[in-house]
Amino acid sequence: MRTHTQETQQSLTPEMAITILQEGNDRFIKNLKANRNLLQQVNETAAGQFPFAAILSCMDSRTSAELVFDQGLGDIFSIRIAGNVLNDDILGSMEYACKVAGSKLVVVLGHTKCGAIIGACNQVELGNITAMLNKVKPAIEQETRTTENRTGSNPAFVNQVTENNVHLTMARVRKESPILAEMEKDGQIRIIGGVYNVETGKVDFYLQD
Secondary structure, eight states, X not given: OOOOOHHHHHHOOXXXXXXXXXXHHHHHHTTOOOOOOHHHHHHHHTTOOOXXXXXXXXXXXXXXXXXXXXXXXXXXXXXXXXXXXXXXXXXXXXXXXIIITOOOEEEEEXXXXXXXXXXXXXXXXXXXXXXXXXXXXXXXXXXXXXXXXXXXXXXXXXXXXXXXXXXXHXXXXXXXXXXXXXXXXXXXXXXXXXXXXXXTOOEEEEOOO
8 A cells, every 4th residue: 555645635535534544443453454565655755745634642552543543654643642632732733734734634532541531530630740631621520420439440430531522622623723623614624533442442433523
């Protein structure tokens, strides 16, 4: 499989980009890989890159977007930070990916058993970690069905906060980036979410919000 060129990137629709990720994750959970020559892709991307998606995911060592979606060099912009939280630099990176570099898709990807989410649920305070985990608080506050054991030891609570965090981050991308919101409105891009299951390798996509 060859890396994306400007022509192949431009020919993709956002829906086609979603399908590429879905098919890649299906290969991943079946322990299959697309046939790629990575050294050849080094040469093919030396003069430029044309990724079709920008993926905001957690820094967790189990959640490499390139691996779980079976993508090669030059295929995706991978933005990684604990808890897949959003800040101005990340938002700017997404704008660069789509408006400047031509990507068709923004994906907010959470995952099960996320240490950052668990830490936020446990109200951990430690150095600069405190400010980072505070970004998860809206997702915790939004989960009102759980009335007992609202801590990281409650898997159901953590899972719901994880999902909330993805949806709230998607909403923030649209609200805080007029550029991306307008591109999505015009059909140039899609902003979607998902949660990766660290036990199965499967990504459940949130295509509507």
